[in-house]
Amino acid sequence: MFYRILSLLLLLPSLSFATELPTASAVPGGIAIIPLAAEQAGKPHVRYIKRKVMVIKNDDQSWSAVIGLPLSIKPGTHHLSVQWPNKKTKQRIAFEVKPYEYESQYLTIKNKRKVNPYKNDMQRIKKERRRSGKAKFQWSAQTPQFNFIRPVSGPESSQFGLRRFFNKQPRRPHGGLDIAAAEGTPIYAPADGKVVEAGNFFFNGNCVFLEHGQGLISFYAHMNKIKVKVGDTVKQGEQIGEVGQTGRVTGPHLHWSVGLNGTWINPKLFLAADDQTANAAPKH
Numbered sequence: 375m376f377y378r379i380l381s382l383l384l385l386l387p388s389l390s391f392a393t394e395l396p397t398a399s400a401v402p403g404g405i406a407i408i409p410l411a412a413e414q415a416g417k418p419h420v421r422y423i424k425r426k427v428m429v430i431k432n433d434d435q436s437w438s439a440v441i442g443l444p445l446s447i448k449p450g451t452h453h454l455s456v457q458w459p460n461k462k463t464k465q466r467i468a469f470e471v472k473p474y475e476y477e478s479q480y481l482t483i484k485n486k487r488k489v490n491p492y493k494n495d496m497q498r499i500k501k502e503r504r505r506s507g508k509a510k511f512q513w514s515a516q517t518p519q520f521n522f523i524r525p526v527s528g529p530e531s532s533q534f535g536l537r538r539f540f541n542k543q544p545r546r547p548h549g550g551l552d553i554a555a556a557e558g559t560p561i562y563a564p565a566d567g568k569v570v571e572a573g574n575f576f577f578n579g580n581c582v583f584l585e586h587g588q589g590l591i592s593f594y595a596h597m598n599k600i601k602v603k604v605g606d607t608v609k610q611g612e613q614i615g616e617v618g619q620t621g622r623v624t625g626p627h628l629h630w631s632v633g634l635n636g637t638w639i640n641p642k643l644f645l646a647a648d649d650q651t652a653n654a655a656p657k658h
């Protein structure tokens with residue numbers, strides 16, 4: 375595993391953005407940072423697969439598009455569409471996505487209903503999918519903080535991107551990082567943000583969605599208690615809840631996801647480089 379993370383880090387094209395931008399890693403479930411021409415006037419609007427993409431102004435006044443790459447993306451050439459305010463036609467920019475092989479994980483869930491829900495659970499699940507789908511696409515204009523802190527102290531029990539089997543049945547890959555901790559352990563906001571969704575969901579248990587700016591979303595699941603409500607603004611390091619084991623779990627832990635342009639990506643790309651390979655490095 376360590377070797378895999380190391381090889382992921384070696385894909386970094388440059389460390390010069392390290393303090394201002396997340397870590398670039400153009401693999402499925404990673405982030406592509408695409409420099410846009412500097413000479414153009416004004417902030418461009420950028421889209422990737424028709425979705426609005428984060429655009430950040432660099433110190434030298436040039437722009438960078440920061441794109442979340444879905445776990446399902448095919449390695450190879452992909453395209454961004456860039457609309458400059460002073461141009462009539464859109465610019466098309468190609469970028470490369472490299473392959474990355476995620477490991478498989480087999481989990482046994484005692485509560486079989488959480489693997490094969492009853493017919494009457496499906497209505498609730500569909501409703502919650504709509505709510506989380508909407509939350510994943512929340513967008514505010516401000517530039518987010520990228521120097522995230524770990525939301526919980528504790529060992530990482532499941533890495534992002536694992537291909538998952540519950541009771542031997544294939545399910546969606548793991549869209550977050552699991553951090554094991556005792557029930558009641560405080561969960562902190564990793565960066566300033568706003569609570570855009572919160573509730574008790576069938577699979578995710580008690581959960582919270584934060585929006586940090588330009589569609590950067592973070593998500594916390596299986597909580598014992600939620601300590602914030604929709605509409606609250608939170609500061610980095612402010613408590614948002616407690617670790618629990620609600621929803622589909624094998625034990626108490628925090629499931630932590632980070633999303634960009636509506637897609638879950640590796641949360642570790644928002645931690646400081648020396649914290650990305652650490653298995654348990656509480657910062658608070």
Ligand SMILES: [Zn+2]
Nearest residue numbers: 550551552629
């Ligand atoms: Zn998880």
